[in-house]
Amino acid sequence: MIATETRQAISDLYANYAYYIDADRLEEWLDFFTPDCVYKIIPRENAAAGLPLSVMLCENRNMLRDRVVSLREANIYNLHVDRHFISGLRIEAPENGVYPVQANYAVYQTTAEGVSMLFSVGAYDDKVTFVNGVPRFKEKIVVIDTAAIINLLATPL
Amino acid sequence: MRNAPDLSFPRADLSRIPYGVYHDQETYEREQELIFRGPTWSYLGHEAELPNPGDFLTTYVGETPVILNRAQDGALHAFVNRCAHRGSVVRREVRGNARTHTCIYHQWSYNQAGDLTGIPFRNGVKGKGGLATDFDTACHGLRKLKVQSLKGVVFGSFAETPEPLLDYLDAPVVAHLERLMHSPIRVLGYQRQFIRGNWKLYTDNLRDPYHGGLLHMFQIAFGIARLSNRGGAMMDRRHRHNISYTAEGTDSPDGAKAYEQTARGQAKHQLADHSLLDMRHEWKDGLTLTIMSIFPNVVFQQIRNSLAIRQIRPKGLDAFELHWTYYGYQNDDDEMTKLRLRQANFAGPAGLISMEDGEAIELVHRATARDREAHSIVEMGGRGPIHDQDHLVTDVPMRGFWTYYCELMGFTPGSNM
Ligand code: FES
Ligand SMILES: [Fe+2]
Numbered sequence: 182m183i184a185t186e187t188r189q190a191i192s193d194l195y196a197n198y199a200y201y202i203d204a205d206r207l208e209e210w211l212d213f214f215t216p217d218c219v220y221k222i223i224p225r226e227n228a229a230a231g232l233p234l235s236v237m238l239c240e241n242r243n244m245l246r247d248r249v250v251s252l253r254e255a256n257i258y259n260l261h262v263d264r265h266f267i268s269g270l271r272i273e274a275p276e277n278g279v280y281p282v283q284a285n286y287a288v289y290q291t292t293a294e295g296v297s298m299l300f301s302v303g304a305y306d307d308k309v310t311f312v313n314g315v316p317r318f319k320e321k322i323v324v325i326d327t328a329a330i331i332n333l334l335a336t337p338l
Numbered sequence: 339m340r341n342a343p344d345l346s347f348p349r350a351d352l353s354r355i356p357y358g359v360y361h362d363q364e365t366y367e368r369e370q371e372l373i374f375r376g377p378t379w380s381y382l383g384h385e386a387e388l389p390n391p392g393d394f395l396t397t398y399v400g401e402t403p404v405i406l407n408r409a410q411d412g413a414l415h416a417f418v419n420r421c422a423h424r425g426s427v428v429r430r431e432v433r434g435n436a437r438t439h440t441c442i443y444h445q446w447s448y449n450q451a452g453d454l455t456g457i458p459f460r461n462g463v464k465g466k467g468g469l470a471t472d473f474d475t476a477c478h479g480l481r482k483l484k485v486q487s488l489k490g491v492v493f494g495s496f497a498e499t500p501e502p503l504l505d506y507l508d509a510p511v512v513a514h515l516e517r518l519m520h521s522p523i524r525v526l527g528y529q530r531q532f533i534r535g536n537w538k539l540y541t542d543n544l545r546d547p548y549h550g551g552l553l554h555m556f557q558i559a560f561g562i563a564r565l566s567n568r569g570g571a572m573m574d575r576r577h578r579h580n581i582s583y584t585a586e587g588t589d590s591p592d593g594a595k596a597y598e599q600t601a602r603g604q605a606k607h608q609l610a611d612h613s614l615l616d617m618r619h620e621w622k623d624g625l626t627l628t629i630m631s632i633f634p635n636v637v638f639q640q641i642r643n644s645l646a647i648r649q650i651r652p653k654g655l656d657a658f659e660l661h662w663t664y665y666g667y668q669n670d671d672d673e674m675t676k677l678r679l680r681q682a683n684f685a686g687p688a689g690l691i692s693m694e695d696g697e698a699i700e701l702v703h704r705a706t707a708r709d710r711e712a713h714s715i716v717e718m719g720g721r722g723p724i725h726d727q728d729h730l731v732t733d734v735p736m737r738g739f740w741t742y743y744c745e746l747m748g749f750t751p752g753s754n755m
Contacts, residue, residue: 222688224527224528224529226528227527230527232528233679234527234528234664234679236686236687237683237688238680240611240613240680241611243611244610244611246611247609247610248690254555255555255559255560255607256556256690257694257698258693328529329530330529330532330687331532331534332531332532332687332700333531333687333693333695333697334688335693
């Protein structure tokens with residue numbers, strides 16, 4: 182049995198995770214990760230075939246931060262708003278205090294001219310740990326079903 | 339042949355490209371026939387993807403679906419992935435292993451060379467139905483392509499008697515392929531990018547080193563590399579293909595100066611994690627970035643230690659898929675594989691260095707849909723004869739692509755104005 186408060190805290194983590202991306206508050210969003218976190222976006226076709234290649238790979242929070250700085254300062258990408266829909270949160274019993282968590286996601290993008298489209302669908306396969314009583318992502322693996330990425334992938338999923 | 343009504347290439351040196359060529363449906367249909375099913379060689383896949391007898395993969399030549407298959411005897415075959423009976427896709431999987439290919443619709447089946455070998459109820463039931471006795475299965479196999487492999491890279495051609503592959507590629511391309519395929523490779527995985535623009539906007543993009551240090555600012559913002567590094571572009575004798583190259587760490591003081599005029603040219607950021615820049619020098623030539631584009635549908639990328647093959651798969655007039663096959667070498671140590679996987683962050687749909695290409699292509703495609711008779715300007719690096727470039731401030735190789743394109747399509751540049 183996972184305590185209700187734990188369940189609630191993890192569930193809040195996902196709500197906040199989505200909120201901070203969609204609100205374009207990526208600098209604050211970084212705080213949801215542990216310093217040694219892994220953030221990876223991998224196409225399902227690779228994961229299923231046992232191929233290691235991802236589309237985005239950050240091996241710690243500093244690399245994730247570099248991504249965010251690059252988005253702000255260097256990269257040019259489609260002007261858009263993200264909207265995350267996360268559902269079906271499934272929390273497994275912890276191992277050494279680390280909770281395996283799975284969930285489905287859908288991300289819609291809306292252009293500057295107000296046209297929306299489904300941008301990406303997939304699943305999270307995560308590891309959540311508690312730091313000073315607060316849940317943080319130790320591992321965030323985004324397995325994308327939408328392997329054929331429309332235009333480009335800049336903002337995190 | 340004639341130019342489509344509102345399509346003109348007003349200059350013989352191809353320094354003007356009509357916007358209409360990216361938007362004309364009839365032109366697109368003719369490209370499928372005259373280019374992809376014409377005298378060209380298209381990339382099909384890599385032998386490393388088909389190590390065992392019976393291995394197959396599904397791929398595309400232009401918009402035509404194709405199966406690449408290794409037969410029991412080890413030979414490679416390629417044939418159109420469309421049933422000879424009523425036209426269904428025969429193989430739906432991306433890859434697999436099989437002795438025969440059976441169409442789901444009425445279960446006609448084909449062998450590993452694409453020959454028709456089985457027709458259910460061919461002779462009917464109790465003397466009724468079935469096919470006439472003179473139906474000749476030998477005439478109804480899957481349409482075959484000529485297949486040739488060079489250092490494991492498999493090319494296919496629809497032409498009856500295509501130009502020999504080595505002549506088609508020519509010396510610089512062959513040498514560069516040998517450089518990249520110096521030992522057996524191992525596929526690390528795939529990426530796909532679906533770009534809503536005409537496929538030729540991408541072949542243009544590849545032959546335009548000029549945009550590299552202006553659109554893609556990651557390396558500049560973090561002080562990693564600049565357009566002012568030693569670099570250039572090498573072509574085959576007919577300028578169909580192009581190898582753009584750069585050697586990092588060869589910048590000059592006027593490089594920094596030239597960037598003072600640009601909006602985003604300052605290196606004012608530091609990476610928090612430098613491991614992204616860890617690199618091993620693999621080649622004696624010191625080149626850290628090489629992008630080789632082979633007419634019409636493939637690109638070989640070396641960005642530091644990140645190696646990939648990009649295949650261009652047109653999906654109608656207004657979109658194409660870019661299909662990336664990342665690889666390393668079978669004898670890479672674990673640390674090297676880690677480097678390659680990490681450096682995959684540089685390119686691809688989420689590439690720190692090159693994600694902008696998708697956006698640039700979509701922007702051009704959208705804005706050029708009207709004014710088809712207007713032209714883009716291709717004059718960086720000069721007008722007139724096409725030759726190799728020993729700097730990066732150029733888009734001369736684009737004119738090489740268009741010269742061969744016009745030849746295949748029957749367009750006569752310089753004739754309409
Ligand atoms: S369409 Fe393939 S068997 Fe009929
Ligand atoms: Fe580019």
